[in-house]
Structure formats: structure tokens, C-alpha cells
Amino acid sequence: MALNVSDLSFSWPGKPPLFRGLSFALAPGERLSILAGNGMGKTTLARGLAGFLTTEGGLYWQGEALNSMSRADHARLVQIVGQRPHLQLSGRGYSLREEVAFGPENLGLPVAEIRARTAEALHFLNLTHLAERDCRRLSGGETQRAALAGALAMRPRLLILDEPMTDLDAESRDALAGHLRSLPWEMAVIFLDIGWQSWMAGLVDRHLLLDQGEMHGPLTTEALFATPLPERIFLAGQPA
Amino acid sequence: MTREDTVIAEDLSFGYPGQARLFERLSLRFAPGTVVAVLGPNGRGKSSLLRLFAGLEQPLAGRISVAGVDPAGPEARDLARVAGMVAQSSDRHFLRTKVQDEVALTARNLYLPDPAALAAQALERLGITGLAAQHPLDLDAGEKRLVALASAIAHGPRLLLLDEIQRGLDRINRQKVIRLIRAEAAQGTTILAVTHDRDFAEAIAGAELVFGDDGIRLT
Numbered sequence: 001m002a003l004n005v006s007d008l009s010f011s012w013p014g015k016p017p018l019f020r021g022l023s024f025a026l027a028p029g030e031r032l033s034i035l036a037g038n039g040m041g042k043t044t045l046a047r048g049l050a051g052f053l054t055t056e057g058g059l060y061w062q063g064e065a066l067n068s069m070s071r072a073d074h075a076r077l078v079q080i081v082g083q084r085p086h087l088q089l090s091g092r093g094y095s096l097r098e099e100v101a102f103g104p105e106n107l108g109l110p111v112a113e114i115r116a117r118t119a120e121a122l123h124f125l126n127l128t129h130l131a132e133r134d135c136r137r138l139s140g141g142e143t144q145r146a147a148l149a150g151a152l153a154m155r156p157r158l159l160i161l162d163e164p165m166t167d168l169d170a171e172s173r174d175a176l177a178g179h180l181r182s183l184p185w186e187m188a189v190i191f192l193d194i195g196w197q198s199w200m201a202g203l204v205d206r207h208l209l210l211d212q213g214e215m216h217g218p219l220t221t222e223a224l225f226a227t228p229l230p231e232r233i234f235l236a237g238q239p240a
Numbered sequence: 241m242t243r244e245d246t247v248i249a250e251d252l253s254f255g256y257p258g259q260a261r262l263f264e265r266l267s268l269r270f271a272p273g274t275v276v277a278v279l280g281p282n283g284r285g286k287s288s289l290l291r292l293f294a295g296l297e298q299p300l301a302g303r304i305s306v307a308g309v310d311p312a313g314p315e316a317r318d319l320a321r322v323a324g325m326v327a328q329s330s331d332r333h334f335l336r337t338k339v340q341d342e343v344a345l346t347a348r349n350l351y352l353p354d355p356a357a358l359a360a361q362a363l364e365r366l367g368i369t370g371l372a373a374q375h376p377l378d379l380d381a382g383e384k385r386l387v388a389l390a391s392a393i394a395h396g397p398r399l400l401l402l403d404e405i406q407r408g409l410d411r412i413n414r415q416k417v418i419r420l421i422r423a424e425a426a427q428g429t430t431i432l433a434v435t436h437d438r439d440f441a442e443a444i445a446g447a448e449l450v451f452g453d454d455g456i457r458l459t
């Protein structure tokens with residue numbers, strides 16, 4: 001297994017636990033969704049799984065604890081894209097291309113490699129035609145795509161996506177889903193979402209449910225549609 | 241038509257400096273109580289159109305009337321009275337430390353009678369009365385969105401502009417929003433809702449404004 005999560009618990013000071021005793025494992029290159037309603041701790045869990053919170057319990061990548069890694073190794077291993085992509089852009093570059101290159105530059109990669117990764121990530125997100133645009137002048141969906149491109153340019157081995165496709169148009173969603181299925185490097189992905197989304201078809205077939213601090217599953221997509229779900233959890237394409 | 245249309249756009253052109261025009265000579269009319277889903281790919285100008293109706297951008301050519309008010313006119317207060325908006329990044333826009341004050345803000349700025357009662361009513365309509373005393377930034381993403389929506393409707397606007405309002409809302413919160421949109425429309429509010437979510441568009445809208453490859457069309 002690549003990622004091992006064992007008995008992970010977290011609570012904000014003075015509040016009841018958001019999640020407790022959470023355990024699961026992820027194979028290299030595997031894609032998994034974690035579905036939860038609003039206020040169930042989805043975003044906190046995303047940060048916890050990325051190793052950005054002080055959680056109780058174990059979080060290991062190929063046997064190595066995430067919290068004992070150097071910052072550089074941590075950044076090479078895991079990337080996270082959150083619900084508020086405009087907060088995620090560094091603002092350091094004038095153009096979208098420079099923004100996407102920011103991560104690989106910080107890895108100290110050779111220039112040719114930085115250029116290749118940047119071009120590749122822009123292509124994955126259908127952004128090549130906007131590469132010279134000022135990042136502060138992008139539309140909502142373009143900004144979300146920019147944040148995703150920035151993460152993919154790092155070629156992480158684990159990508160954590162917190163409601164990644166909300167503002168993407170159908171074409172960009174399908175394109176990204178397609179690229180995620182056939183990446184030139186091995187990357188496991190955890191998708192956190194409020195429910196099953198139609199772009200998940202063929203992309204992720206193992207789902208965990210987080211409700212009232214407890215984890216249920218994993219379920220296959222088939223089982224997800226056949227099981228009574230917590231009332232907040234949503235299945236796209238089903239009557240509202 | 242005996243009643244005046246709430247939204248009138250005539251020969252509207254718009255684009256950002258140094259970029260191709262997003263639309264040219266666009267004309268639209270929406271009657272009171274119409275719910276329009278605004279659909280189309282990223283970067284086509286959906287949010288820009290809402291921003292024009294909200295007076296946040298100026299048209300390059302053409303005219304807009306929102307319940308008789310020109311959004312590009314000199315008095316922001318006139319437009320604030322008739323329009324309400326929840327922007328695509330609404331959780332950036334909170335100004336007060338308590339939900340009840342946040343929701344009452346527009347009514348207060350417009351000197352409407354009893355802003356606190358209007359705020360309480362808006363919270364009640366969304367079933368979030370229990371959040372009244374909380375700090376808006378302490379809320380979860382779904383609650384924040386409902387508060388932003390309550391803030392946009394409390395003063396009783398004639399036009400409601402919603403940009404990806406359903407985004408990230410779980411089943412229960414989504415239902416609340418759908419019910420509220422239907423109730424607002426039944427009271428005569430005109431609603432433009434930009435969305436990438438087909439199911440949501442179908443649940444709320446009687447008409448679709450599609451920003452397509454071959455131009456903008458209303459169906």
C-alpha cells in the first residue's frame with residue numbers, strides 16, 4: 001500500500017471530534033472518493049490526510065510518517081487543491097504560465113523540465129490558450145483550473161482534491177478526468193465531495209462516506225447507488 | 241404584457257480591455273418571476289453579464305434597466321434597492337461579525353424600516369435562524385452560502401443574481417436553496433442563476449440563457 005491511514009482522529013479545541021478512528025489504505029495510483037455533507041469535516045479531513053494538521057493516529061506513505069518528512073519531500077509527495085482556488089495562487093507570476101511554473105521552480109528542477117511540466121499541466125486543464133494571461137483576470141472556472149494545473153505541475157504521487165470540479169465546464173471536466181486516467185506518472189487521488197458526481201464514472205470506483213465523525217465503506221459505485229445513504233449525501237443525476 | 245419587464249438589456253456590448261468582445265448587441269427582456277439558468281463554458285462572460293446587471297462593470301455600448309434603474313447610473317443606492325447578488329466567490333464578501341447584522345446590512349444601508357426583522361425573516365425562510373448570533377467566518381461552506389443568499393434577499397430585491405449558488409451544497413442545503421428560489425419567483429422576483437450543474441438548472445429554471453459557440457441564445 002502507498003498511503004496508510006490508521007486510527008486517525010481530529011477535533012478543533014473545545015469541539016467534538018470531526019472524525020475519529022479513521023482507517024483506510026490506498027494503493028499506488030489508486031483513486032478514491034470520500035463523500036460527506038456540509039459541516040461534516042470534509043475540508044479538515046482533506047488537510048489532515050495531506051499531513052497539514054496535527055492529527056492523532058498514523059499517516060504513512062510507504063511506511064514513512066508524513067509528519068517526519070522534510071518540507072521538500074512532503075511537497076514532492078502530496079498536493080492539495082481546495083474549494084477556494086483564488087487563495088491558492090501564489091500571485092508571484094504575472095502570467096498563468098509563471099504561476100503554474102512556481103511549484104516546479106521551487107523543486108529546483110532543470111529549466112527544461114520546469115517548462116515541460118508547466119506545458120503539460122496547462123494542457124491537462126485546457127489552459128494553453130490562456131498561458132500568458134494575468135492570473136487575477138481569470139474567470140471562476142479558469143481560476144479553479146489554474147489551481148489544479150499548479151498542483152499537477154508538481155507531479156505529486158498523492159493528490160487530494162476538495163470539490164475539484166465545481167466551477168469547471170463539462171468539456172474541462174471530461175478532459176481532466178481523461179488525463180487523470182492516463183497520467184505519465186503514478187499518482188493516487190483522493191476526491192472529497194458532497195456526493196457522487198457524474199464525472200466520477202469510470203474515474204473512481206471506491207467510495208468512503210463520512211458522517212457524524214464516522215467513516216463507512218468502502219463501497220463500489222454500484223453499492224453506493226444501492227445503499228441507503230446519510231440524508232445529506234447527494235447522487236448527481238438523481239431527482240433533487 | 242401589462243406589467244413592465246424587470247430586466248431589460250438593449251444592444252448590450254461588453255468585453256475587457258485588450259480582449260475580444262464577450263458579447264455584442266445582446267438584447268434580453270425578463271418578466272417578473274422568471275427564473276433563468278445561465279449556462280455555458282468557462283470564460284464566456286456569464287459572470288460578466290451578472291456584473292453588468294449589478295453595476296460592477298460598465299457596458300461598452302447599449303442600455304440596461306433593472307426595475308427601471310440604470311445600473312451604470314450615478315446612485316448606487318437605487319440599484320441596491322432593486323437588486324441582490326451572490327457572487328461566485330461569495331464567502332469572501334462578509335463584512336459584519338454576526339450573521340444577523342450581515343444579513344440586515346443592505347436593508348440598513350437603504351434605511352428600510354426594521355432591518356433586524358427583515359434579516360430575521362430571511363434567515364427563517366432559509367431555515368437558518370439558529371445561525372443568527374454566529375460569526376459568518378465560523379460557519380461551514382454550506383452555511384456561509386445560505387447566509388450570503390439571505391443577505392441578498394432580505395431587502396426584497398426585484399432581481400436576484402446568483403453565481404454558482406449550488407456549488408458545494410449538500411442535499412439538504414441544496415433543497416433549501418431550490419425552495420427559496422421557487423418561493424422568490426412566485427413573489428415576482430426575477431432570478432438569473434449562473435450554473436454548471438444541469439440537474440440544478442432543471443430544478444429551478446423556466447428558461448435557459450446559453451453562452452454557446454455560436455453566440456448567446458435564450459431557450
Ligand SMILES: Nc1ncnc2c1ncn2[C@@H]1O[C@H](COP(=O)(O)OP(=O)(O)OP(=O)(O)O)[C@@H](O)[C@H]1O
Nearest residue numbers: 137138139140141142256282283284285286287288
Ligand atoms: N477583471 C477582468 N479583467 C480582464 N479580463 C477578465 C476579467 N474578469 C474576467 N475576465 C476574462 O473575461 C472572460 C469572461 O469571464 P467571466 O468571468 O465573465 O466568465 P464566466 O462565463 O463566468 O466563466 P466561468 O464559467 O469560468 O465562471 C474570461 O476570459 C476571463 O478570463
Ligand SMILES: [Mg+2]
Nearest residue numbers: 139140287328
Ligand atoms: Mg463565472
